[in-house]
Amino acid sequence: MNIPVIDFSPCNLGENSVLDEHIVDLGRQLKSSFTEIGFVYLKNTGITQEEVEQVMDISKTFFLQPVEMKVPFRRGSFANFPNHGWVSSEAESLNPRRPGDLKEAFNSMSFHNDIHWPSPAFEDRQLSFYQRCRELSLRVLRVMAIGLGLEPEVFLHAHRHIGGEKNGTTLRSLYYPPVNSELVKEDQLRCGEHSDYGSITLVFQGQAGGLQVLSTSGEYIPAPCIPGTVLINIADLMQRWTSDHFISAIHRVLLPPAGDSSTRQSLAFFVQPDDDYLITCCDGSNKYPAVKSGDYLNDRLAAAHGDS
């Protein structure tokens, strides 16, 4: 099983008016990818590899600084936005049964005036990329609803406040430093097995590989960078919402082969429904109890950071 590549041209961000009847076929294609594997590559979205590289470049400049320059921006330093900021290597275990992940991250989750940033250029690039990802996500959520034969706006109603205070959607810039095989702990990975928490995730990768997705047949399949595409996956709240029709697939990032000292970068845009939105099964079933998006996110973040 491979992850399909779908042409998103009909909904490209440069298209100002998109008619629902023109995206029925796209909806069908997304639906089959999300029911079969939970992941899809979209090409011709309007977001270019150059835009991605600009965000990666400025992020890398931040990550390569000495620790004391990064500490003032540490996650947990911003009272009203507890998930915003820098996460140091090994601070997080996305699979709690493994040692801490060998990655650093910068979470941009708020652009409130109270937040101070490493530089104005850093803030600008994170903010403009955040807005581009927001636009693309809203288009994808619309096509998904159409693919499921639902009212086109059904998911959009739950994502009105992306970028505002009552929504946890986060742009996360990830940096995986070179791995020193002598220092690696037993069972340690760049990113442990996990599924994402929210509705959907947009992933942009640099050239270095390592990302793998667990297929329904129980095998891990590689999800390499395809330049110019966006990798999109279903996350856990969307799986609940669709009563398991859409699969929130387990994925992980492996260590590079022994002796390979390359670094890896990626950008993940974790789309989260509005904090107060109650997620219930959209087919009217009671397969999962209703849960508030914000409560669910907080529980999952606490578990990943070992403070639950």
Ligand SMILES: O=C(O)CCC(=O)C(=O)O
């Ligand atoms: O680095 C990547 O490509 C993906 C990382 C990931 O799955 C995550 O942070 O949730």
Ligand SMILES: [Fe+2]
């Ligand atoms: Fe993930």
